[in-house]
Amino acid sequence: xxxxxxxxxxxxxxxxxxxxxxxxxxxxxxxxxxxxxxxxxxxxxxxxxxxxxxxxxxxxxxxxxxxxxxxxxxxxxxxxxxxxxxxxxxxxxxxxxxxxxxxxxxxxxxxxxxxxxxxxxxxxxxxxxxxxxxxxxxxxxxxxxxxxxxxxxxxxxxxxxxxxxxxxxxxxxxxxxxxxxxxxxxxxxxxxxxxxxxxxxxxxxxxxxxxxxxxxxxxxxxxxxxxxxxxxxxxxxxxxxxxxxxxxxxxxxxxxxxxxxxxxxxxxxxxxxxxxxxxxxxxxxxxxxxxxxxxxxxxxxxxxxxxxxxxxxxxxxxxxxxxxxxxxxxxxxxxxxxxxxxxxxxxxxxxxxxxxxxxxxxxxxxxxxxxxxxxxxxxxxxxxxxxxxxxxxxxxxxxxxxxxxxxxxxxxxxxxxxxxxxxxxxxxxxxxxxxxxxxxxxxxxxxxxxxxxxxxxxxxxxxxxxxxxxxxxxxxxxxxxxxxxxxxxxxxxxxxxxxxxxxxxxxxxxxxxxxxxxxxxxxxxxxxxxxxxxxxxxxxxxxxxxxxxxxxxxxxxxxxxxxxxxxxxxxxxxxxxxxxxxxxxxxxxxxxxxxxxxxxxxxxxxxxxxxxxxxxxxxxxxxxxxxxxxxxxxxxxxxxx
RNA sequence: GGGCUCGUAGCUCAGCAUGGAUAGAGCGAACGCCUCCUAAGCGUUAGGUCGAGGGUUCGAAUCCCUCCGGGCCCGCCA
Numbered sequence: 001x002x003x004x005x006x007x008x009x010x011x012x013x014x015x016x017x018x019x020x021x022x023x024x025x026x027x028x029x030x031x032x033x034x035x036x037x038x039x040x041x042x043x044x045x046x047x048x049x050x051x052x053x054x055x056x057x058x059x060x061x062x063x064x065x066x067x068x069x070x071x072x073x074x075x076x077x078x079x080x081x082x083x084x085x086x087x088x089x090x091x092x093x094x095x096x097x098x099x100x101x102x103x104x105x106x107x108x109x110x111x112x113x114x115x116x117x118x119x120x121x122x123x124x125x126x127x128x129x130x131x132x133x134x135x136x137x138x139x140x141x142x143x144x145x146x147x148x149x150x151x152x153x154x155x156x157x158x159x160x161x162x163x164x165x166x167x168x169x170x171x172x173x174x175x176x177x178x179x180x181x182x183x184x185x186x187x188x189x190x191x192x193x194x195x196x197x198x199x200x201x202x203x204x205x206x207x208x209x210x211x212x213x214x215x216x217x218x219x220x221x222x223x224x225x226x227x228x229x230x231x232x233x234x235x236x237x238x239x240x241x242x243x244x245x246x247x248x249x250x251x252x253x254x255x256x257x258x259x260x261x262x263x264x265x266x267x268x269x270x271x272x273x274x275x276x277x278x279x280x281x282x283x284x285x286x287x288x289x290x291x292x293x294x295x296x297x298x299x300x301x302x303x304x305x306x307x308x309x310x311x312x313x314x315x316x317x318x319x320x321x322x323x324x325x326x327x328x329x330x331x332x333x334x335x336x337x338x339x340x341x342x343x344x345x346x347x348x349x350x351x352x353x354x355x356x357x358x359x360x361x362x363x364x365x366x367x368x369x370x371x372x373x374x375x376x377x378x379x380x381x382x383x384x385x386x387x388x389x390x391x392x393x394x395x396x397x398x399x400x401x402x403x404x405x406x407x408x409x410x411x412x413x414x415x416x417x418x419x420x421x422x423x424x425x426x427x428x429x430x431x432x433x434x435x436x437x438x439x440x441x442x443x444x445x446x447x448x449x450x451x452x453x454x455x456x457x458x459x460x461x462x463x464x465x466x467x468x469x470x471x472x473x474x475x476x477x478x479x480x481x482x483x484x485x486x487x488x489x490x491x492x493x494x495x496x497x498x499x500x501x502x503x504x505x506x507x508x509x510x511x512x513x514x515x516x517x518x519x520x521x522x523x524x525x526x527x528x529x530x531x532x533x534x535x536x537x538x539x540x541x542x543x544x545x546x547x548x549x550x551x552x553x554x555x556x557x558x559x560x561x562x563x564x565x566x567x568x569x570x571x572x573x574x575x576x577x578x579x580x581x582x583x584x585x586x587x588x589x590x591x592x593x594x595x596x597x598x599x600x601x602x603x604x605x606x607x608x609x610x611x612x613x614x615x616x617x618x619x620x621x622x623x624x625x626x627x628x629x630x631x632x633x634x635x636x637x638x639x640x641x
Numbered sequence: 642g643g644g645c646u647c648g649u650a651g652c653u654c655a656g657c658a659u660g661g662a663u664a665g666a667g668c669g670a671a672c673g674c675c676u677c678c679u680a681a682g683c684g685u686u687a688g689g690u691c692g693a694g695g696g697u698u699c700g701a702a703u704c705c706c707u708c709c710g711g712g713c714c715c716g717c718c719a
Contacts (some may be wrong), residue, residue, distance in 0.1 A: 300717085303717095387713095388714085392645075416646095418646080437711090470681085498654060503647075524679080595682060619678095
């Protein structure tokens with residue numbers, strides 16, 4: 001029994017009342033009213049009808065409520081009352097609460113995870129960071145949005161494949177190779193214990209860009225290196241690949257720290273080498289999408305025509321016959337959707353933090369090839385998580401794919417999100433005064449950004465201290481483990497809680513907060529609930545699913561139960577609307593409902609045995625609901641903190 | 642110039658898809674609450690012409706139009 005069933009019941013009641021009262025059956029809304037005093041659920045159908053029928057909504061609501069009342073017998077609804085045009089419903093909590101909580105307690109593993117995905121295959125791409133630097137806070141947003149989405153899809157029983165695109169032949173790689181080969185940077189970081197990705201990004205990449213400005217001769221080397229990388233045979237190319245893989249390994253460590261999961265690494269050189277492009281190009285030509293220009297500024301090029309006059313044509317193939325970057329994106333997207341024959345072989349790349357195997361594309365038909373029986377592409381839905389600067393390009397790709405036929409723009413979806421910028425105070429730490437402005441964009445080239453590992457470390461340090469003051473008896477190992485989980489929860493929640501199309505103004509100090517609307521707040525509510533259970537008659541409640549839940553009549557108890565009952569609807573909606581934020585909001589509301597209950601209602605000190613047991617059952621059910629919610633957010637529920 | 646996007650309390654943001662009852666949180670500020678299940682908590686107070694104007698509607702933060710302000714994108718670079 002969850003809110004879903006209650007909503008369905010109210011809808012049925014209203015629908016049948018419409019028929020019996022002689023009204024047309026129209027679409028209407030059933031939702032929670034803004035105030036507790038108005039009841040548990042409320043229906044706006046009378047307003048909608050009054051528009052059609054020119055009849056006062058209050059009158060319609062009264063008639064409908066009268067038609068509904070005789071049907072309430074045996075339902076979970078206690079009363080239906082007209083109020084200012086609404087029909088307000090009161091639930092029979094004495095029946096509803098036991099049904100809800102028993103259901104939760106009997107399904108601790110999968111409560112709240114609906115089957116709405118029906119095993120549909122979803123391909124998600126996220127992270128895809130140039131392998132020449134460490135992750136900064138902007139990349140964290142991408143990783144966390146992507147991984148949360150993957151978890152949402154998994155929780156709604158989708159088949160999921162998570163891709164991470166590795167641009168191993170781009171200019172940014174060439175830049176650091178130039179640094180090592182032509183500007184004298186040692187390949188080993190001079191600072192001890194410095195992660196290789198930090199060294200490449202913070203030192204080599206920033207400094208080589210400074211050198212370019214002063215010395216155009218070094219800048220010239222970049223073209224040479226890029227060419228060698230593309231051709232793939234030379235010593236430089238081998239060296240570039242070695243550097244790429246070393247940086248990638250360090251980047252993955254940071255992603256794994258945040259508990260991100262991947263299934264496959266797609267290397268750009270493999271896409272280029274696979275000749276996928278020529279197949280996709282044929283497809284574009286035969287579908288009339290690619291056009292050869294015989295005059296104008298793009299004379300001699302193959303282009304995709306822009307929409308009407310709004311957009312410029314996009315060049316696909318230059319007049320010298322070489323393909324532009326979009327010639328990598330289009331075939332890759334087509335591969336994701338399964339529109340072209342899969343040219344790749346796959347090999348095990350490494351084991352991940354969660355014990356799963358991460359695969360990588362390869363072009364070599366070795367023993368580890370297709371025999372592994374994995375199919376990574378051919379998603380019924382493909383979601384690509386890239387920041388909003390790429391919206392225009394992603395739209396072109398989406399349009400092109402939908403014209404190829406099998407696709408349709410709804411199948412290829414660009415999940416766009418806004419930038420992470422630095423707050424005025426944080427910019428000051430880089431010695432930059434931004435004046436009246438609210439924020440400042442980060443710059444990898446100039447070294448103005450906050451590294452992901454730095455944030456995680458700072459959070460860890462702070463959390464460690466906090467946990468230690470509360471639990472002085474814990475071992476160092478325990479403290480570190482808990483501090484890890486708290487730091488992950490703080491950053492994951494922080495990056496997910498606000499709308500995707502809102503710029504995050506990252507402030508170091510603020511991001512270190514562990515209070516209020518934060519991840520640790522959620523974990524804290526959980527820890528409190530587990531402590532109650534720990535101190536209770538555990539042997540009696542273990543495995544028990546039926547308590548005298550009808551004895552839970554306190555306002556904060558009812559509110560908590562109602563919140564618990566929403567989970568599966570929230571998860572389903574988050575999947576349907578690709579909205580990870582809604583899950584974070586829910587988690588916060590759920591934790592808040594528990595904290596309120598915790599303040600108002602004693603559990604262990606309750607004298608009435610039956611009531612105390614029922615409350616313990618409620619606390620346990622809450623724990624299950626919150627733990628399952630946190631799991632989808634990638635946050636670990638802690639027993640102690 | 643064109644396209645996309647944001648604008649709600651001092652600050653950071655929910656609410657807008659599907660219009661509805663007194664616009665909600667957190668941070669910050671002031672003041673309270675641990676002889677009682679973890680105070681990473683809870684409460685009280687202060688703080689709002691929902692960017693501006695117009696329109697649609699019985700009803701607009703929510704839908705439409707115009708304007709203002711911030712941001713991003715518009716290369717035979719990737």
